[in-house]
Amino acid sequence: MLDKRYDPKAVEQGKYQTWKEKGYFTAGDKSKQPFSLVIPPPNVTGKLHLGHVMDTVPDDIIVRYKKMMGYDVLWVPGMDHAGIATQAKVEEKLRKQGISRYDLGREKFLEVAWDWKKEYANTIHEQWAKIGLSVDYTRERFTLDEGLSEAVKKVFVTLYEEGLIYQGEKIINWDPELRTALSNVEVLHSDDEGEFFYFLYDIEGTSEQIVVATTRPETMFGDTAVFVNPKDPRYAKYVGHNVINPANGESIPLMADPYVDVEFGTGAMKCTPAHDPNDFLLAKKYGFPFIKVLDESARMNEKAGEYQGMDRYECRKALVARIKEQGHLQKIEKFVHSVGHSERSGAVVEPMLSKQWFVKMKPLAERVLAQQASPDKVEFLPARFEKVLLRWMNEVDDWCISRQLWWGHRIPAYHNELTGETIVSMEAPKGEGWKQDEDVLDTWFSSALWPFATLGWPHKTPDYDRYFPTSVLNTGYDIIFFWVARMVFQSEHFTDKAPFKTVVIHGLIRDEQGRKMSKSLGNGIDPIDVIDHYGVDALRYFITTNSAPGLDMRYSDEKLQAAANYLNKIWNATRYVEMTLGEDYVPTNIDRKALGALEKFILSRLQATIKKVQSKMDEYNFLAASGILYDFVYDDFCSFYLEMSKVSLAKKEDEATVKAVLYKAVREIILMIYPYCPFIAEELYLSLPGHKDSIMLESYPVYDKALHSPKAEKLGALLNAILSDVRGYKSAKGLAPNASIRLAFDKAFPFKGIEDYLGRFLFASEVKENASLRGDAFVYEDTTLTIEEDVDVETLRASLLADEKTLLFEVSRGEKMLGNPGFLAKAPKEKVDAEKEKLSANQAKLAAVRARLDELK
């Protein structure tokens, strides 16, 4: 027999190992329809956090559900080498030992990085097991493994040959701490308080000065001009003169270009072609040179003269002091502006001219835009997230893909030092003088290939044929740009297909105050702690059922407790059923002819539940699906039918039928909760008679139309209303719940043996039928119930008058609605019918209430 309490630790013990060993996670049953997904590969940078649970548990629910629905489901697991993130971590570790990556050299450094990867891969595997992910380990991949590396090379070479990858000198985002280029999405902008420096520039040939404002004085060593707007009357007369750069005394032209905003600052802007993207464009337009003043660590170079070797901020300070001394500083203002920080190192990113590899995005993005306008588009859930993709595709700049790192896919480009040639190819060219490009690729370059490269592409493998394109992808809205967008365009370009049919987008998990979980706040929550406390099933249930699709949610101990309580409820309901069935119960088919009214009721409710839950599961709406099941479990099954069954069984009539119904109901509840909470479901399932080796071999409950009958639900609803009314009556009268009470119905109650049920649940000492009524009354559609207490006529009349008033309101509402031609013409037929039925029921009730009032006269 099951323990009295649900103990998550005991329940979780060993199950995952068994599932894995028995091969339940392995796909490949060719007799079934394929259904596939890929895991959002976690970075090998550390332990899993709650965000990963959110990324993977919905997938696991889908996988387990679809398996029960008869699909051959493949869920491909794997991990991401996470180039820059991992390298940053490894470098940090080395730094603590007092060494830098340059001390080690490339090869040694990579050895350390691979050791790191192995260590964290183990941790991640353990955590997947703990969370219960049913991934197919026989197909696990890593972004740096051989197959993925081949795919990466193939993509790079092909895009290069198509002219979609090129090497160019452009302004890129430079992380001076990690000393690498970054893509736009790896730069996080924040509004930081800085200073706005107003400098006086002498205008040559006049005794006038012009004021130029800047936030980055140290870049003045690279200035090639000062610009004003041609329409700016203040400066028109000076255009064409030269001005003196107060940083280095150089004479540079004062020019006019409409790019300059008259309103902003002083309306005069310095132009630094090598350190600002806009200035870069201006310089190209006017043919200025590009003067770099910073080195790769953001220290000043030789152009800065006496400041050479100084950190950019020290230089700024010193330079401003000197200019001030020389009388060329007008003022310094506090200034809040948007500053780019490296996503990984946090360093202030420096825009810098640099030679890098780029992907030409426009043709690739246009393909996606066209596809999204076609029937083969990727469907987003919720739909609004498609806009995020479209916006990115519409605005995207060329993608800087080279990184000056070591951990990653080395770029398959080879330079010949002797001839100066460059070749891009899968293999290193033969001959003398060839050297491979030192840089590696942006980590998202490989993750972009994840859905097809993990299945064997560029080879036409059986897995690729069978499982690609994948069915669904589940991920957070925060990486639509980083990942989803890139998978979509690479997939469409290389496989001619969208990588997945549907993308399910979830929100982020926040702390209890609604703040983002972050290292610096120290408010992160370790899923392992949560599991230790509440069990993994409660965590899974909590995280998938506590926010509407696509919205953020807050972590909440309270909700986890509620989830654990719910599971305890299911546990105990099962326990009751098993105690009732007895040790040697053998499941039998239900004899439908023998069904009593209560059995018909619960079976009908069960059908309604299966139908609705399934339809919400099919929409991947786990909040809605779980809510429907929850209501059935508590209200219909536990509070009502299960209690009723105690009386039914005590009467020994229809025992076999009642048992069969209890068995069916509890079994199907377990099957429906299973995708959410596989551990407790397996435990309970295995404790039921007539089980297979594992719940993983079961199929989903099947909706049975013949058992679904709203008519059959009426009696249950009536009984429920009576229980609730009489209990409420006792409470209002100050009677104890178990106070004895006499009940009478005006006619024969439409259910045999009602007195037994009312006796047990309402402590009715007597239940009369066809009685003349005295006492407080409850009027139902087809029957009236009175409570035969000492009658206080005035109280009774007051309560009946209150009923009458309510009913009058209801009836008039119904009459008004049904008397409205607009309503009759425009409202759906079912609604009109429902209103008609409601109206006639209310009219009947009203008549009954009035009859009672008449009797009192």
Add this chain to the structure above:
RNA sequence: GGAUGCUUAGCUCAGCGGGAGAGCAUCGCCCUUACAAGGCGGGGGUCGUAGGUUCGAAACCUACAGCAUCCACCA
């Protein structure tokens, strides 16, 4: 400067065209042999504000306010 989301019971959130819901908290009564991590009952809401559309609006539209997030090259 653009864009999106949110605003519903004390708290956290569902609902998103046909009679205001859940969990927790609160109050009252119950150790009833599935469950006290429980049962039963109760109280608590002009659904941010103002207009509009509709037979009917918490839900749709418009404006406004507050909060949050994303994007953007204002030197």
